[in-house]
Every structure is written in structure tokens, then in C-alpha cells.
Amino acid sequence: MTMSKRLLISLAAAAAIAAGAAAQAANIEAGKAKAKEVCAACHGEDGNSQVADYPKLSGQHTDYLAKALRDYKSGARKNAIMAAFAGALSKDDIENLAAYFHVQPAAVSTRN
Amino acid sequence: MTKTTHFAAAAVVALAAALPFAAAAQGVPAGNPVAGSQKNQMCTGCHGIEGWRTAFPEVYKVPKLGGQHQAYMVKALQAYKSGERTHPSMRAIAASLSDQDMADLAAYYAQASLKTAAK
Numbered sequence: 001m002t003m004s005k006r007l008l009i010s011l012a013a014a015a016a017i018a019a020g021a022a023a024q025a026a027n028i029e030a031g032k033a034k035a036k037e038v039c040a041a042c043h044g045e046d047g048n049s050q051v052a053d054y055p056k057l058s059g060q061h062t063d064y065l066a067k068a069l070r071d072y073k074s075g076a077r078k079n080a081i082m083a084a085f086a087g088a089l090s091k092d093d094i095e096n097l098a099a100y101f102h103v104q105p106a107a108v109s110t111r112n
Numbered sequence: 113m114t115k116t117t118h119f120a121a122a123a124v125v126a127l128a129a130a131l132p133f134a135a136a137a138q139g140v141p142a143g144n145p146v147a148g149s150q151k152n153q154m155c156t157g158c159h160g161i162e163g164w165r166t167a168f169p170e171v172y173k174v175p176k177l178g179g180q181h182q183a184y185m186v187k188a189l190q191a192y193k194s195g196e197r198t199h200p201s202m203r204a205i206a207a208s209l210s211d212q213d214m215a216d217l218a219a220y221y222a223q224a225s226l227k228t229a230a231k
């Protein structure tokens with residue numbers, strides 16, 4: 001392999017990684033606005049739910065929160081209330097909300 | 113208010129204070145966190161490890177349970193047991209739990225971990 005070919009491959013790889021990172025970057029401010037509008041009444045604006053039946057979201061893992069929302073949206077996880085709310089969220093909304101609740105002061109943590 | 117009703121009211125308050133882990137929902141047994149701490153061997157391998165990922169059928173970090181609402185966790189376990197929630201490992205584990213086990217485990221995990229409590 002020539003030097004220039006190698007350089008080209010590494011440049012392409014770097015570009016692919018950068019594009020991936022950009023696609024994954026969630027907008028926490030947008031998540032905050034959406035949370036206030038959609039989630040706050042039950043889960044609290046910062047996700048520290050005060051209602052025993054509704055889970056605390058603040059500090060929860062981003063990917064778990066996003067999966068829960070996707071599953072409610074698809075119907076894989078069944079809950080009449082959450083189906084309605086999650087069904088109205090876009091893919092970006094889901095990523096933004098998950099990122100927002102994850103960085104709020106943690107109400108949950110890993111317990112051994 | 114008479115002295116007797118004062119006393120009765122005080123007794124009710126004292127009783128309520130003595131039952132901090134009473135389940136909110138009717139028909140669900142009260143959970144005992146100490147009993148829960150002795151039943152969680154099947155939980156810790158995933159939920160007790162910071163950042164642990166479930167690998168099947170989808171990769172994501174297993175939820176943090178410390179400090180979560182007790183009533184919500186009982187509902188989650190019931191939903192796994194009934195098949196309403198479908199994660200294979202959780203279905204198998206929840207299927208092996210009695211209502212009392214679920215209440216005890218939820219009471220245990222509802223206690224904030226030391227890390228959260230210190231914050």
C-alpha cells in the first residue's frame with residue numbers, strides 16, 4: 001500500500017468517526033424544553049419524580065432512557081399513557097430528552 | 113380535641129412513622145428492605161455493576177435502581193413476570209419472584225445508595 005493510499009484511508013476513517021459523533025450529539029437544551037412541555041407534569045421538570053408510580057429519570061443512563069422511549073413508541077413496552085407521549089416524539093426528541101434527564105442531579109444510582 | 117383523641121392521633125402518627133416501607137398500592141405486600149438485601153443475588157450481577165450493559169437482545173446500560181420509587185419497581189417486576197415487558201433475562205428472573213420477593217427487593221433498592229445519599 002502506498003503512503004498516499006494509507007493517508008486517504010485514515011482520512012476517510014477520521015471523517016466517518018466525526019460524522020458519527022455529530023449524528024449522536026444530543027441537544028440538551030432542546031431536551032430541557034421538550035421535558036418541560038411533555039414530561040414534567042408526571043416525572044418532574046428535572047426528572048426527579050415525586051409520584052411513587054412514576055419512575056425517577058434524573059441521572060438514569062442515557063441509552064436506557066432512549067430505549068424505554070423507543071419501546072413505548074413502538075409498542076414493545078406497553079403503557080397507555082407513555083404510548084401517547086412517546087408516540088408523539090421524534091427520534092431527535094428521544095435522544096435529546098434522554099441526554100437531558102441523564103445530566104440532571106442524580107435521583108438514582110447504581111446500588112449493589 | 114379531647115385528650116383521648118390527641119392520644120389516638122399521636123398513636124396513628126407513630127404507627128405511620130414506624131411503617132416507612134408500607135407499599136402504597138393496595139393488595140401489594142409491604143416490602144422489607146433487609147429481607148430484600150438477602151434476596152438480590154440474581155440482581156447484583158447486572159444492576160450492581162456501574163455501567164453494566166445488557167447484551168441481548170439489544171445493547172444498552174441496565175437501569176440504575178438505587179433510590180428509584182418502590183411502587184414503580186414492583187410494577188416493573190410484575191410487568192416482566194406477566195410478559196407485558198419482554199426483556200428475556202428479566203422475564204425469567206421476575207417469573208421466579210413471589211409478590212413478597214418483589215416488594216422486598218423494591219424496598220431494598222428504593223433506599224438510595226451511599227453515593228446518592230452523599231450528594
